[in-house]
Amino acid sequence: MDAQAAAPLTSTILEDETLLFARELIRIPSVNTGDPTTIGDGEARAAQYVRRLLEEAGYETEYAESVPGRGNLVARLPGRDRERGALLVHAHLDVVPAVAEDWTYPPFVAEVHDGVLYGRGAVDMKGYAAVLVALARHFARARIVPWRDIVFAFFSDEEAGGVYGVRWLLEHRPHWFAGVTEAISEVGGFSVRLGERRAYPVATAEKGIGRLVLTARGTAGHGSRPTGDNAVARIARAVATIADHRFAIVRTPAVEAFAAEVGALLGEPVDLDALDPADPRLGPVAPLLAAALRNTVTPTIVAGGYKANVIPGEARAEFDVRVLPGQEESLRHEVEALLDPGLEVTWDRWVHPIESPSAGPLLDVLGAAIAAEDPEGVVVPYLMPASTDNKHLAGAGIAGYGFTPRRLDDDADAFGHFHAVDEQVPVDALRFCARVTERILREA
Structure with a gap:
């Protein structure tokens, strides 16, 4: 199928699988306390769950544990132009702890109330992990071949610095990142009303x-x-x-x-x-x-x-x-x-801090993908004051961007839900993320 052609008959399946997989991932308590002696096998179970879904769709996957229980997974979708640099889209499968007594709804049950999904990881970042899994299956189902290789990766230990995740993988599984020149992950893409338009910030620096x-x-x-x-x-x-x-x-x-x-x-x-x-x-x-x-x-x-x-x-x-x-x-x-x-x-x-170009072809693709779903939307670069796995990737020459697109109500504060009690994401925002990210991966 031509990379510019969509597969409209599968769009509903894509969005429904995104919600299903997000809920199932939240129900796997892959809590990262930061203390290796208190971390169980949640990350491994989450990665193995993703592995089953990808292999069911026909992907060859590679799985690796840096230490027992710290699971990492990768799968590659070949593109039309194998000479172009590959695009890595990645999510971490670990989450920060949650005290159930402080929550309105149980943090690891993934309940939906009034169109909102609640649970630890809904925003940070099992919701986006679910988007990537659903998209990988969508591309296989619709036989979509993107312009460049797409590498789907799921890492452990981001919440404690990536020591047992991407940092370990860059040293021990460097072939996972072969040919990758750019990467997309957290934190960005949440809409913010600015004047008459909606801005979708993309983290170009950290x-x-x-x-x-x-x-x-x-x-x-x-x-x-x-x-x-x-x-x-x-x-x-x-x-x-x-x-x-x-x-x-x-x-x-x-x-x-x-x-x-x-x-x-x-x-x-x-x-x-x-x-x-x-x-x-x-x-x-x-x-x-x-x-x-x-x-x-x-x-x-x-x-x-x-x-x-x-x-x-x-x-x-x-x-x-x-x-x-x-x-x-x-x-x-x-x-x-x-x-x-x-x-x-x-x-x-x-x-070390990182800084990727604030303009270029990939940023143009992000802007076009947003405009296709939200005519009032515009992508704006910003510097994120926190840290993501993109920092480690920068050391391998990979330009990282934070962009998990979600259209939200004008008074919403998506950034305020990271690591927060009652972490939540509107179901419609997850569906929006799936649609926009599908365009990005097809056209990047």
Whole structure:
């Protein structure tokens, strides 16, 4: 079948299978606690479920466990032009924990109420995994041959940094990524009302992440005899200093492109130097844009002492670090210049920021696919302040984009449902995602 031709008779099956597979995946509690000793075989069971569905449709799959229970899966659909770079579409099968008592509906039952699917992973990101499975089956059923190879991949461990997922696979199964030049996954594609149009942000860049650990040492002793080098006091001063520090605005290409596109939609320029994170014109993207303007170093853990009347000899603090592309060295120098001499400074768990082109043929395809389903929709690039598996892929020369398209109500905040209680996605939005992504994979 010609790559430009659709298969309308199978569209209903595609959308129905998307919902079915999303519910079944949510019912597999593939919880990633971040502690390997408390993680079961949920990711393996989810990957094996996907494997059965793909092989049932005629795909040859490859399955690998980095360690027992941490399942990963890949299947490739050959395209018409095997010389073109392949497109990787990927989803992670792990989810963050959920406390059932806090939820309106059970997090691992996948109930649908008033047209909304509830469950851990509905947004992040078993809903998109279901879209990919349903699309792979749709392409096989309709004998659609895309222009380029499409690689369908399902990874473990994204929620804890991808160590047992894509990072392990790049080292131990590099052939899974042979010929891949671009990738699509989370986080983006959720509609946001901006003026008279709906914007669908695509993540073309991501902040890097890391951890800063400060350790202060001083004279230990009785609490009744204060010392001039109290380790707790020194750490407290350092925490307050860093927390109060405001980094300068950095105009990265993704931020500049986003501001220009949004300004055009609103009919007035977006002043990045005076951006209000609560700007009602920007809705839920305002805080995302604000976070994308600056480096951040946020105190998260402070530890020191073991008894109220004992001055400890050591105290420490940990900080979550989010760094913009091209800013890693300058951030470290800027932070260290704020600190008192004598503190022990450790930078670790460093994952570099990434930045893919904010314009090009693939972005054009995304825009055309959105316009075909939503004439008021326009795709705009943005810099995501968090992290995805695309970071690891960038090290292999793969340009990653975050785009799982969903048309939502104008007052919806899709980003607010990531890792949240009562995580949810409208069923119509899942169906929309399947239709738009089908166009993307056919035409990319």
